[in-house]
Amino acid sequence: MEVLTASFANTTASLPFNQYLSDFDFSQVSWLKVILTTLCLAMVYDQVSYQLSKGNIAGPTFKFYPFIGPFLESLDPKFEIYQAKWNSGPLSCVSIFHKFVVIASTRDLARKVLSSPKYVKPCVVDVAVKILRPSNWVFLDGKAHVDYRKSLNGLFTRQALEMYIPQQEKIYDKYLSKFVELSKDGPIPFFHDFREIMCAVSLKTFCGDYITDDQIRKIADDYYLITAALELVNFPIIIPYTKTWYGKKTADMVMKIFEGCAGKAKEHIKNGGEAICVMDAWVELMEEARKNKSDNPESKLLVREFSNKEISEAIFTFLFASQDASSAATCWLYQIVADRPDVVRKIHEEQLAVRGGDPNVPLSLDLIEKMTYTNMVVKETLRYRPPVIMVPYVAKQKVPLTESYSAPKGSMVIPTLYPALHDPEAYENPEEFIPERWVAGGAAEQAKKNWLVFGTGPHVCLGQQYVMLLFTGLIGKSVMFNHIKHKVTPLSEKIKVFATIFPQDDCILEFSKRDDPTVLDAVVAH
Numbered sequence: 001m002e003v004l005t006a007s008f009a010n011t012t013a014s015l016p017f018n019q020y021l022s023d024f025d026f027s028q029v030s031w032l033k034v035i036l037t038t039l040c041l042a043m044v045y046d047q048v049s050y051q052l053s054k055g056n057i058a059g060p061t062f063k064f065y066p067f068i069g070p071f072l073e074s075l076d077p078k079f080e081i082y083q084a085k086w087n088s089g090p091l092s093c094v095s096i097f098h099k100f101v102v103i104a105s106t107r108d109l110a111r112k113v114l115s116s117p118k119y120v121k122p123c124v125v126d127v128a129v130k131i132l133r134p135s136n137w138v139f140l141d142g143k144a145h146v147d148y149r150k151s152l153n154g155l156f157t158r159q160a161l162e163m164y165i166p167q168q169e170k171i172y173d174k175y176l177s178k179f180v181e182l183s184k185d186g187p188i189p190f191f192h193d194f195r196e197i198m199c200a201v202s203l204k205t206f207c208g209d210y211i212t213d214d215q216i217r218k219i220a221d222d223y224y225l226i227t228a229a230l231e232l233v234n235f236p237i238i239i240p241y242t243k244t245w246y247g248k249k250t251a252d253m254v255m256k257i258f259e260g261c262a263g264k265a266k267e268h269i270k271n272g273g274e275a276i277c278v279m280d281a282w283v284e285l286m287e288e289a290r291k292n293k294s295d296n297p298e299s300k301l302l303v304r305e306f307s308n309k310e311i312s313e314a315i316f317t318f319l320f321a322s323q324d325a326s327s328a329a330t331c332w333l334y335q336i337v338a339d340r341p342d343v344v345r346k347i348h349e350e351q352l353a354v355r356g357g358d359p360n361v362p363l364s365l366d367l368i369e370k371m372t373y374t375n376m377v378v379k380e381t382l383r384y385r386p387p388v389i390m391v392p393y394v395a396k397q398k399v400p401l402t403e404s405y406s407a408p409k410g411s412m413v414i415p416t417l418y419p420a421l422h423d424p425e426a427y428e429n430p431e432e433f434i435p436e437r438w439v440a441g442g443a444a445e446q447a448k449k450n451w452l453v454f455g456t457g458p459h460v461c462l463g464q465q466y467v468m469l470l471f472t473g474l475i476g477k478s479v480m481f482n483h484i485k486h487k488v489t490p491l492s493e494k495i496k497v498f499a500t501i502f503p504q505d506d507c508i509l510e511f512s513k514r515d516d517p518t519v520l521d522a523v524v525a526h
């Protein structure tokens, strides 16, 4: 290092550059010294750029591990470490490799980020673009995204959601019998089976009878390959026989199946068939828009034509968006309910009451909407254990977050949802599970700004009403027809972060059929 700096200092001022080069004695410079110098300069640059980006917000004073930052911690993220970060300040930061990450922990800052499409857009890992395909609508931004979403809204209206219920109920019944069979020898971890039921419900809702049971089984079995390929830390280039390669192969296989289903849906609706699934609903919307346009050529085309490929890619994003969050919600819902006999009894009582005492009355939208208490249990579960705790966004330009701090362009800006949902000002005793807090007109319902389970702003979850109906119907039937026992372990209440959040012991349960679903359990003394 001295050789380099000394030679430069002594000669550059007085000699022309060419002569300096020819006179310079390269034999004195060892490659090691060059490498070390470059490394030192890079380290200084890394620390200085971290300081400049950090400004006055909370975060480590220096990058303790040069370059990588807390990369190793991020490979096995711990909920407690996230919590400590949220508690460290309304805005905090961390730098991993060259990526500067700003975490917005308060309700208002989280909402600000989520509602600032001018400054931020959702951030996905590099490989997601290859797996979901660059043409996928989820990568649209600004007006193009808003316009595309408008054509999807029709798939999640009350009327549309109503038509999906009979398909969903078939899957609930099939899996509830399977759960009894699986745990007939005693409690077992249900984490994988809950992922499977959620995958099956989604596929049946999206594709109706166009998808075969074998295809459902294949997708449910292989879906984990897609989750693994999209883990935060993965090689961005797809190399044969690596996780990302298997993930891409699986995603292509799934989209091929969806493309075939979309073709069948078009045929079915063209021939006057009844709409029963999301793909049918989509084709009906296109037909309706086409008819309106031909009746009145001046009118605006509300829903344009979508190719089978486009439909398959969008439906794939629904599966992708729902799978992890819904599986997490299923684990917590069953565990929480099974641990509380008083809640079980109230759900059971309500389920019978709304069916006029006949447990075999099939599910319908009207029926689910009468399940006020069961719905409050679902809502409280989502508040108490929100499946999505953070949503990563990326700064398209400098993002003004407070009067004294703006997140730099290119940084990752992460609004957190969990703290707003555990805010004692909005939810008294937030660490307690209290379904009754959701009584109509109560404080929890009025704290609308805190309800961030499904995000907010232009990317707010498309499936939120769908989710509420699904879980209310599912847990209601489960409780009415089964005894559900939870084996409590020291890890049951500990939170594991795996894209979303799960009980660390993978939710150990036992299902057994009730002899008579019309008989309520004995009243539990408190």
Ligand code: HEM
Pocket (backbone or CB within 6 Å): 114, 122, 138, 149, 317, 318, 319, 321, 322, 325, 326, 329, 386, 387, 388, 391, 452, 453, 454, 455, 456, 457, 458, 459, 460, 461, 462, 463, 464, 466, 467
């Ligand atoms: C418990 C289950 C679920 C939870 C907790 C959940 C939560 C979320 C959250 C937090 C977001 C990001 C919102 C934002 O950036 O502001 C989101 C986006 C999204 N969700 Fe869900 N979700 C669930 C299930 C579903 C289901 C079942 C579907 C589809 C049927 C779905 C479809 C979507 C889509 C398409 C987006 C992206 C919307 C866009 O970018 O415009 N989600 N969800």
